[in-house]
Amino acid sequence: MGQNANHGHEEHHIIPFSILRNVCLALLVLTILTVFTAKFIHLGVLATPVAFLIAFVKAMLVMAYFMGLKYEGNGNRIIFGTGFFFLAVLAFFCVLDIWTRLPVQDIFS
């Protein structure tokens, strides 16, 4: 907020072709990696966190380069980040409730 004046003569930033190509390649490699870890290595309990971590890295790449957040001002980064923050709030309190409810065996004396 607060950037209301004087952006008259800026030029649009052009993201170089090579960066876009490399990001695309990285995303494909990470896709292969996520399939590989899930289907050909048995990670047990780690499976979900690992898959989620890889997805997170991919998401960061898309956001930074394809969506161009890396070249944006802080304003739009804060706006987009706010969405994720309040999503985390929703998840946190729902989980807090469900995980601290009395287990059924404690209900019956």
Place this chain on the structure above:
Amino acid sequence: MNWFLALMNTVAVNTASAAGKSFMPPVGTEIASDVDNLYSFLLWTSFLGCVILIGGMIFFAVKYKRRTDNDKTPYISHNMALEFLWSFIPLVLFLVVFAWGWKVYHDMRVMPENAFEIHVQAKQWQWDFMYKSGKVSTNDFFVPVGIPVKLVMASEDVLHSFYIPSMRIKQDVVPGRYTTLWFKADKTGDYQIFCTEYCGAAHSAMLAKMHVVPAPDFEKWLQENEEGLTLAQKGEKLYNSKGCIACHSTDGSVKVGPSWKGLWGSTGHTMANGKSVTVDENYIRESILNPNADIVKGFSAGLMPAQQGLLTEDQLTALIEYIKTLK
């Protein structure tokens, strides 16, 4: 913290007797007094708060009334010390109230060891109380005085909420899981039970009575059976216990279903499809066992559960005998 709560309690108890309790229902258990003390403390601090805010507003309004159209007002933009005070004092007060409320809530939620356990089954629109002896009572809830009672509650259909105002306790009854509640009734007597979670057409008729009785009487009640009643009296018991009461009145008032008063023998009973019937044994029997086959004009289909297989022949007869008595 404890000494502080104790102090607050003393303050509250003294003020409470004055006026604070006036609106609350009669106290039926120890926790209810704790709740009332907290309530009176809040009532008085709230009253004080309102006096400051509203009184201040009226005072300023009178004192600083516009005199001329050219009044000069001072330019006061802020005052850190004041602003800090009126943020900090409410914060402290709110936190005290929170801690106090937490303590009361905790006492409500910690189930005592070796409490007397009763199962509560809620459904549209009645309460079934199931005792370990095998006795089932509907809409009449008998508990012994002075003994902690723990309720394990489940719902057959939608959300309900079990509320005894005099005990200051309330808990939603959630289908698919069990919720619990406990209390220890201090005084014998009858207490009102409400359903407080909206549950459909007869939500406001989903009432029950709690009867707190001395322990020996309670034991006797647990053993009691239905011998020695007339057929119509048995029917009246069924009217209450099977939940007919939620939708059918016996005083002529219209609820979800038609009233039973004066029903027996009436001719020209008009159906939704236009035909007209005479109310006899067979009509009542059909209406109970298969209620949606013929709906009385002005009422909705699909609300009454079919009783086919749920009532024995004896019970049907008893109900019909009861309806006959409702002139």
Place this chain on the structure above:
Amino acid sequence: MGNTHASGDNYINHEKGLWSWLTTIDHKRIGLMYMIVILFFFLCGGIAAMLIRLELFASGPLFDGNTYNQILTYHGAIMVFMVIVPGIPAILGNFFLPIHIGAKDVAFPKLNLASWYVFMAGAILAISTLFTTKIDTGWTFYTPYSIKTGTAVVTMVMAAFIMGMSSILTGLNFIVTVHKLRAPGMTMGRIPLFVWAVYSTAILQVLATPVLGITLLLLAMERTLGVGIFDPARGGDPVLFQHFFWFYSHPAVYIMILPAMGIVSEIIAAFSRKTIFGYTAIAYSSLGIAAVSFFVWGHHMFVSGQSEIAGIVFSFLTMLVGVPTAIKMFNWLATMYRGSISFESPMLFAMGFLFLFAIGGVTGIMLATVGLDVHFHDTYFVVAHFHYVMVGGTLMALTGGLYYWFPKMFGKMFNEFWARISFVLIFIGFNVTFFPQFVLGAMGMPRRYADYVPAYESLNKISSIGAWTIGVGFLVALYVIIEGLMSKRIAPANPWGAKTLEWQVQSPPTHHNFEVEPVVTAGPYEYR
């Protein structure tokens, strides 16, 4: 500051004909279009309220249970989704937010018009259920009742979803407008407090409404496909529905009250002829309330079957939201201190707001206290509390705001005498209606009851009489507006001697708001 040209051209006569209104992208005209439809829906919701009080006037049934439940559902759903949530932002926010910051329009004028049409589509869909199987779930749509009941839940839920989209688009528009379209010199520290309030509201609309959207979609899926997420019969969790629902609906109560607080800030400064006390504190407390409101929704669920720990955490966080609210109250009082206070009807409504909101606020603290709420939850105490906030707060402020800005919006003066009569009727009627409900709630009378035990009868009678008084009061207010529109009393550009930008332009404003882009050099309340 901008100059006043008393030319005959203004936004009302700039173009003529119904079509020019239906296709307008002028934020002022769109604000008026919202005003017309929202006042109409307010009338509908009000009629439902009168019927509710008619049923509750005496013990014993007047309508059958189903009919009563439908009336109460329509009262809730219409008032929440179609009156109070869109009310102040869509009418007064649309009209004044751009002028307040010295802009010619909102950031996306066509989107603004689209929001109106989306809102209308949703509203018409909602009203259409009246002519089908109706709906009887209460405005909260709690599962599993909303899954099982045989009424038009899917239609109503889709209607609420569509109106939610409209709300999101309006919020989005306002956020971007405030960020990007401020006039030169109009820093964030110089925007009027009404703009701060509507801006905070817009943030809430954008962040909270999507979760309501997905919740309602899932409920619709629940009924059509039996997805099962909220249905215990299929392994789902009805309490999770309540979490999702209140994640929206608790911030939504701040969507309803924050703009009202903004109006009150404006009116009190204007009628005290004094700079607002603690501008920064009021501005940031709006943002603070908005932010904290996302952390407190579980106080609607203390007895719902959520865990004890969750209940305690939510109770604690709820106490925190009381602080910025208290700050605002004290700041308004301090603004009146050593002011030059006059008592035209907008100020009466603002003071009525302070009076009623104080009571609504302290009873809110009682309800936030977890041990006490167990007794009060789902009783008339809650009903009384939220009506003190929603009607005593929001609707008082909306009515006061409409009077305050009436000269600017239409270039006419309303009849002050009848405006004061409307205030007296609404204020007294309101207290007669809802104060007894606190007592009823303390006595244990549950809400959403079509009938009650005889012990509650006398207080309910008083309450019903009060409700009809409010009804008359609002009809008088409607008369004041219509009579004002027909009258020939031409309003000056600045009848109240206020300092914010909208009073520096002609009444009614021109199509472009400002003839010359204003350059701002000082704060909004410079009464020196």
Place this chain on the structure above:
Amino acid sequence: MSTVNQTAKGEHHYAHHFRDAMHEFLTSKEGIWVFMVTEILMFGGLFVGYFIFHALYPETFHEGASHLAWKMGALNTVVLIASSWTMALSIHYIQRGLNSKATMCLIITILCGFIFMIVKYFEYTSKIQHGLLPGKFFHYHEAVSQQLPLYFGFYFCMTGLHGIHVVLGMSLIGWVLYRHLKGEFNPHYFTAVEGVGIFWHIVDLIWIFLFPLLYLVG
């Protein structure tokens, strides 16, 4: 209607309430970002539900995932990543004034959308044939877990809502392509392409999470 300012060059045009074309561009872009927040929160609600029930019924979700064709899911992931890349490239080319290359990129993006939907179609028909359907339509007889209908409730809601977004995105790209072919975009004015691009990347972003969560770990 809005007055549109024409500058001397005739190529920058912007609505009357903006200071200049860049002001309009940045304002529009912020609007798009705010809108994306609502997308995140809307899908986010579904993800929160998914996580909760995944933790409550891990076996169900494992069994459910084993019924999904992960190879098709992987194929769709690749398709969407490629389309995201071409979308980003189309903006790159418009900014450099290479209009025909930009046209190609937009067309490829739409085609990728079609491929995605076709693969989805085959997936859905196979699920429907086996009776692996949400809730009350579920009639697969070899289900081990009692909550399997719930898993397929999640599967169809999440992929269905995502599919709707793919179709919406394709239509929007079609609209942008049409305007592009009319020559409305140039290195100084390409707001609509940028906005639609960000929307399309969000669609990709959500799939990046959906794929491993539904198809792989389960």
